[in-house]
Amino acid sequence: MTKIKAILLILFITLFSSPARGGDEPVKLTRHGDQIEVSIGGKPFTTYYFSPKIPKPYLHPLRSAQGTIVTRGWPMVKNIPGESHDHPHQRAMFFAHGDINGINFWAESSLSKTAQTAHGHFYASEDLPLGRTVITRMDEMKSAGDTATIRAQFNLVGPGGKAIAGETQGYTFHCNAQNRLIDCEFIIHAGKIPVKMGDTKEGTFAIRVVKGLEDPNGHMLNSNGGVGDKEIWGKRADWVDYSGDVAGESLGLAIFDNPTNPKHPTYWHARGYGLFAVNPFGEHDFYNDPKRDGSITIPPGGSLTLRYRVLIHHGDAIQAHVAEDYQEYARGK
Numbered sequence: 001m002t003k004i005k006a007i008l009l010i011l012f013i014t015l016f017s018s019p020a021r022g023g024d025e026p027v028k029l030t031r032h033g034d035q036i037e038v039s040i041g042g043k044p045f046t047t048y049y050f051s052p053k054i055p056k057p058y059l060h061p062l063r064s065a066q067g068t069i070v071t072r073g074w075p076m077v078k079n080i081p082g083e084s085h086d087h088p089h090q091r092a093m094f095f096a097h098g099d100i101n102g103i104n105f106w107a108e109s110s111l112s113k114t115a116q117t118a119h120g121h122f123y124a125s126e127d128l129p130l131g132r133t134v135i136t137r138m139d140e141m142k143s144a145g146d147t148a149t150i151r152a153q154f155n156l157v158g159p160g161g162k163a164i165a166g167e168t169q170g171y172t173f174h175c176n177a178q179n180r181l182i183d184c185e186f187i188i189h190a191g192k193i194p195v196k197m198g199d200t201k202e203g204t205f206a207i208r209v210v211k212g213l214e215d216p217n218g219h220m221l222n223s224n225g226g227v228g229d230k231e232i233w234g235k236r237a238d239w240v241d242y243s244g245d246v247a248g249e250s251l252g253l254a255i256f257d258n259p260t261n262p263k264h265p266t267y268w269h270a271r272g273y274g275l276f277a278v279n280p281f282g283e284h285d286f287y288n289d290p291k292r293d294g295s296i297t298i299p300p301g302g303s304l305t306l307r308y309r310v311l312i313h314h315g316d317a318i319q320a321h322v323a324e325d326y327q328e329y330a331r332g333k
Contacts (some may be wrong), residue, residue, distance in 0.1 A: 027148040027173050029141055036141065036150060040175045043067060046093075048150055048171065055108040056133040057154070057169060060092035062207070064312050065178055068249045072208040072274060082211055086118040087111075090208040090275055093310070095169060095186045096133065097281065098202025099295075101195060103158050104128040106202040118273035119215065125202055129159045133167060140170075148173045156188075165195045165298075179320075180312040187305045190298040197304065199294040201234075201269050201285035205308055206277035209253060212246035215272035219243050221317050222268070223326065229272035234286030236265045239326045241317040242276055250315050254322050256329050258307035262296060278308060 025041035034051035037044065044067075050057040060076050061069045071092035073080045089108040098106035107130060116123050133154045140151035151170040155163035166189035174181040184205065188195060197204075212218065220228050222237035232240055243252030255278055257266040267286050269277040283294025298304050309329050313320035 025175050029143050029148050050135045052134050056096050058091040058094040064251045066249055068247050070210050070253050093207045095205045097204045099198030099200040101164050103131040105131045132157045178314050182310040184308045187303050189303045190300055192300055195298040197281050197296045199284050201282035203279045209242050209274045209276050213242040213244045214274040217244050232270050238265045240268050240270050241322050243316040252313050254311040256309040256326050259330050261306055
């Protein structure tokens with residue numbers, strides 16, 4: 001082997017084994033009672049909270065690879081200066097829907113007009129009986145190098161204390177030196193009665209972003225080139241990305257809709273005030289057409305599966321190659 005070839009071989013090995021190209025940081029799960037801490041490379045990434053005493057499970061906070069928090073702290077953390085205090089049910093990251101057999105699993109309490117007002121605009125919600133998402137068992141909690149998986153079973157419990165359906169939540173965490181990835185799977189299981197995922201904008205898989213990603217500081221972009229609340233809310237797209245400057249770091253947060261999901265590409269309940277949600281059901285709100293019905297009914301014994309990927313990246317959507325990453329995801333990678 002010539003000296004030049006040897007040098008090229010060393011450069012090739014160095015490039016393709018560098019942390020920027022692969023997931024060389026171990027992902028570790030540590031359970032403390034009704035919560036599981038997720039750490040990457042020995043540093044905290046997020047915590048999964050699933051106590052039966054809380055209305056629904058959630059992850060809080062989410063961090064970038066540099067450790068910057070990208071989700072709102074309130075109402076879990078109450079003393080962060082400058083944070084918005086609207087919509088207290090919009091926790092950092094969660095899955096819930098506002099109308100399942102006429103029961104609201106999205107909200108956690110009756111909301112005042114003040115609680116439904118963000119950035120000076122009132123966002124009215126439907127007044128339905130409130131339900132709770134209650135854990136029944138933890139099926140899986142395992143780590144393997146740069147990947148870790150959590151999978152848990154829940155009951156969707158109505159106001160009378162009776163379960164109307166079951167729910168599986170699965171999260172798989174991946175990482176590399178630049179990005180954080182969470183592959184999410186949610187399965188609604190019908191028992192002896194049908195389960196109707198009703199047509200409402202109040203849902204469904206959601207992240208409440210940090211103040212630096214809200215209007216007017218943040219930038220919203222979808223896969224069709226739509227920019228901002230008016231071009232993204234209620235529209236269909238493969239993905240949506242929020243980006244901006246947070247605590248001195250240029251970063252972004254994207255959600256990918258899986259091509260296997262019903263109604264792909266999905267509708268987005270994504271707001272400039274910081275609510276970042278996927279909702280395939282709320283068509284009569286999105287089209288402003290009361291005759292339109294976007295509900296999906298699961299027959300007895302059946303199930304409905306929804307899959308998404310969350311990408312936390314450095315830079316904006318263009319710099320982070322979000323469109324290219326989505327194509328990889330769509331191909332099953």
